[in-house]
Amino acid sequence: MRFSRAYIPTTKESPKDAQLPSHIYLSRAGFVAQVASGLYNFLPLGKRVLRKIETIINEEMTACGALEVDLSFVTPAELWEESGRIEKFGKELLRFRDRKDNLFVLGPTHEEMMVSIVRNRITSYKQLPLNVYQVKTKFRDEARPRFGLMRAREFVMKDGYSFHATTEDLDREFDAMEAAYKRILERLGLTFRIVEADSGAIGGTGSKELMVLASSGEDTLAVCDTCEYGANVEAARRSPRVLIPEAPEANFAKFKTPNIKSIEDLSNFFHVDPYYTLKAVVLRAVYEEGSEPVCFFIRGCDELQEVKARNSVGAIDLVDISEAELTEIGLVPGFIGALDQDKIRFVMDNDTRNATSMICGANEADYHFVGVDLSVMGDVPFADLVAVAVGDGCPHCEGKLLHTKGIEVGHIFKLGTVYSAPLKAEFLDENGRSQPFIMGTYGMGVSRLVAAVIEQHHDEKGCIWTHATAPYMVNLMVSNIKEEAHLLYAEELYATLGKNKIEAILDDRKERFGFKMSDAELIGFPFTVIIGKELNNGHVQILVRATAEMITVDADKVMEKLAELIG
RNA sequence: CGGGGCGUAGCUCAGUAUGGUUAGAGUACUUGCUUUGGGAGCAAGGGGCCGGAGGUUCGAGUCCUCUCGCCCCGACCA
Numbered sequence: 325m326r327f328s329r330a331y332i333p334t335t336k337e338s339p340k341d342a343q344l345p346s347h348i349y350l351s352r353a354g355f356v357a358q359v360a361s362g363l364y365n366f367l368p369l370g371k372r373v374l375r376k377i378e379t380i381i382n383e384e385m386t387a388c389g390a391l392e393v394d395l396s397f398v399t400p401a402e403l404w405e406e407s408g409r410i411e412k413f414g415k416e417l418l419r420f421r422d423r424k425d426n427l428f429v430l431g432p433t434h435e436e437m438m439v440s441i442v443r444n445r446i447t448s449y450k451q452l453p454l455n456v457y458q459v460k461t462k463f464r465d466e467a468r469p470r471f472g473l474m475r476a477r478e479f480v481m482k483d484g485y486s487f488h489a490t491t492e493d494l495d496r497e498f499d500a501m502e503a504a505y506k507r508i509l510e511r512l513g514l515t516f517r518i519v520e521a522d523s524g525a526i527g528g529t530g531s532k533e534l535m536v537l538a539s540s541g542e543d544t545l546a547v548c549d550t551c552e553y554g555a556n557v558e559a560a561r562r563s564p565r566v567l568i569p570e571a572p573e574a575n576f577a578k579f580k581t582p583n584i585k586s587i588e589d590l591s592n593f594f595h596v597d598p599y600y601t602l603k604a605v606v607l608r609a610v611y612e613e614g615s616e617p618v619c620f621f622i623r624g625c626d627e628l629q630e631v632k633a634r635n636s637v638g639a640i641d642l643v644d645i646s647e648a649e650l651t652e653i654g655l656v657p658g659f660i661g662a663l664d665q666d667k668i669r670f671v672m673d674n675d676t677r678n679a680t681s682m683i684c685g686a687n688e689a690d691y692h693f694v695g696v697d698l699s700v701m702g703d704v705p706f707a708d709l710v711a712v713a714v715g716d717g718c719p720h721c722e723g724k725l726l727h728t729k730g731i732e733v734g735h736i737f738k739l740g741t742v743y744s745a746p747l748k749a750e751f752l753d754e755n756g757r758s759q760p761f762i763m764g765t766y767g768m769g770v771s772r773l774v775a776a777v778i779e780q781h782h783d784e785k786g787c788i789w790t791h792a793t794a795p796y797m798v799n800l801m802v803s804n805i806k807e808e809a810h811l812l813y814a815e816e817l818y819a820t821l822g823k824n825k826i827e828a829i830l831d832d833r834k835e836r837f838g839f840k841m842s843d844a845e846l847i848g849f850p851f852t853v854i855i856g857k858e859l860n861n862g863h864v865q866i867l868v869r870a871t872a873e874m875i876t877v878d879a880d881k882v883m884e885k886l887a888e889l890i891g
Numbered sequence: 892c893g894g895g896g897c898g899u900a901g902c903u904c905a906g907u908a909u910g911g912u913u914a915g916a917g918u919a920c921u922u923g924c925u926u927u928g929g930g931a932g933c934a935a936g937g938g939g940c941c942g943g944a945g946g947u948u949c950g951a952g953u954c955c956u957c958u959c960g961c962c963c964c965g966a967c968c969a
Contacts, residue, residue, distance in 0.1 A: 333901095335901095335902060335903090335918090335919085336902085336903090336918070336919090336930065337902055337903045337904095337918075337919095338902095338903085339902080339903090340897090340902090340903070340904090340961095340962080341961070341962055341963095343962090343963085358961095360960080360961085361960080361961065361962085409969080412969080413969080414967095415892095416967090416968075432969085433969065435969080464968080466967085466968065467892065467966080467967055467968080468892095468963095468965090468966090468967075468968090470962085470963085475968085641966095641967095735969090737969085739969095742969095765969090767969095803927080803928060804927055804928085806927080807927095835930085836926085836927060836928085836929085836930075836931065837927070837928040837929060837930095838928075838929030838930050838931085839929080839930045839931090840929090840930090841928080841929055841930085842929070842930050843930085854928080856928060857928065858928090
């Protein structure tokens, strides 16, 4: 490509709306342009990057035996009514009617459509397993699109679906997909973690997220400093505590604790570690129909993890509750305890099971119990309710957990029969019995990956593309095109690169050195060959974008050097 | 969906509190000359329904009402 004939509208100023590096640099360097809220046009450079990522995904999927398909973007609303998701998705589904007044939606994901293409066509266990996928535009009418390509309404996603006769076979495919996704991200040159995730309302037996590590990530991850363990904080686990503070010595007793309400006050009052106090967090659990207050009991040293708490009671949402409401149901704020608790539904954290030497509220103003042995509680509901904290032990090894930020670029699920059962997508098993397909689903955000690469790889000058994602590997920058010998040299090198299948762009624009250099750095080509005054001494220079290293090379050894650098 | 902010040249923004010449700057663009290793200099140009619709007024970018769009914080995000 000749830069003079390309369409790469770079700008010195950032669009005023851009906040994130990826948004700023992808806009400034002419990869994308915003159309409306959450809608972006991909310009020539952006399209090249998108295609490179797609190609890698296609190669890895093909290697796994997955089959590419292309489903209609516009989908009949009936399918969504059948699966029951038309209500669940709510306003995120963009709906419209055709000229015959039939209702359609723009596909936000394609479980229903994928099931529909297999349903009644795959009818025997002998035809299974099957893994089909597509790389396609999706549309979700998000309440609040933001962060440029990171959270757009229209975006490109690879979505794959597998169909199995047995859960064992699903497990095998799930592992194969995890491995394939790992290879894709490795090839793209990204630093990432595969983490355990909350499978949320969709249920299923397993769900993992692929997180590209970047400080601007929207998700918080707990990762082990020693092993591979990582989990979204919504689902993170920790090993049992090893350093247990010394237990206070006290026999069971009711103790006057005037106006001592917070864990901090309580801990100071009795001079005990908060580990031995019982924290009560009351929230209103909201269900499909109705709501109720629920109390979550955890150790005073821990924090409640809302997603875990929500899952423990099967609620859609947890909302704050006022002290007045607590009083109304007969609770005493600041002195709520678990013993003889009959005013409210409650759940105990796993870590309080059989806990001894505890201090907890006496359900009476200005009184706490000390020396409580929670094993007397008997048969009460327990669940994992707490947020793992920095420094907690890894559940798999001796390491410590750290927090880091990640961008979710992929999510793989074991769906089971969540869609196949309601959609009546069934096959006959070996015994001639009709069974719903056992399904897995595997998503990867392709356009989000474009942004993720830049979030992880940029500096104050602009983009730094990895080798696999760069729109062009090499930029041949002619410092002054009026120097005919220089231009001629560049043309020859450009032709040689073409013969060697190295993608190059020839910056033959009638611009000054500084202007072209700034563009090269902003766009972020991995290598820029500077053809200028050094050529008079028989040299050119190669700027390595990632390291800012400037390498001087003999003019006739450039190909060898580039080949070595590209690797 | 709650709260806040912003819409003026392709882009980034002044100008709006207190209404009053022909609506400005920087940048980008066109032409010419000079310059040519870090976003050049000089000169001359083109470019605006001041988001839209109503209204108040002799007069509205500026005041009032309505509306549309965009951004930020939060809720939401299989």
